[in-house]
Amino acid sequence: MLFHIFYRRFSYFTVDVDTERVSDGKILKLIRAMLKSGVMEDGVWKATETGSPQGSVISPLLANIYLDEFDQKMKARGIRIVRYADDILIFSKTQEEAREFLAIAINILEIDMKLKVNRNKTRITTLEEGFHFLGFEIKGERVGIEKSRLKRFKGKVKGLTRRNQSTPVKEIVKELNPLLRGFASYFRIVDLQSTLRGLLSWIRRRLRAIILHQWKSTKKLNRVLRRAGWEEKVNLRMNKWRSSHTKAVNYAIPNRFFEEMNLFDMTSYYHPLSKYPILDP
Structure with missing residues (x-):
């Protein structure tokens, strides 16, 4: 039986972009400029020292850069995942495997990468029970909105x-x-x-x-x-x-x-x- 583990990241995270992950100088320059551009809160501009608010245009790019390490570590262990920005599905054949893979994923995210996993939005489910992903409702062979x-x-x-x-x-x-x-x-x-x-x-x-x-x-x-x-x-x-x-x-x-x-x-x-x-x- 196929099990799915769904993970959603918390609202803010700090990203240290370096040349080991991104070698394109133009991309690095653009990222630095956007990170330092500040944010509007209640109509007042505020400078930003670290991090990027969820929902900003640069957040998906930063998530992909930072979470590439997670992708590679899961792949190295032979664990199949589907990830879009910070929305992640992990696939397994049994419930025992699902629990094991979830523990591995949490360890990588929280210990290795210093991120926080929201336990309330993380669950193990079967394909028959269904789950939501990127606006789709997937249940059995049916895919809906x-x-x-x-x-x-x-x-x-x-x-x-x-x-x-x-x-x-x-x-x-x-x-x-x-x-x-x-x-x-x-x-x-x-x-x-x-x-x-x-x-x-x-x-x-x-x-x-x-x-x-x-x-x-x-x-x-x-x-x-x-x-x-x-x-x-x-x-x-x-x-x-x-x-x-x-x-x-x-x-x-x-x-x-x-x-x-x-x-x-x-x-x-x-x-x-x-x-x-x-x-x-």
């Missing part, structure tokens, strides 16, 4: 598609597209056609709600419906969320309306004849 990542994405979409705004929908679509493209691109290694279809339908509904709010009265809606061939007069609350999902509104503002606005189709990143996405060359 971590719920918190999906919630974060929807929160960003909501921020751009508030109903009570006067911004033209075409401009909103332009702001949405990079977000949709980035999300679909990141998760395209997973077969999530149904999830992406649901998200796209929800996004179109939010855009319809904005249009209804901007039309203000049913007069404009009924004019659009008549031009489209709808015969019955419609009377609904233009500022209500439920109105954006009615048959009449979907008829007045069909999916092709958003296609003509070039709303990015997240499902287009998948090939209809295969469960695997087609990657760009």
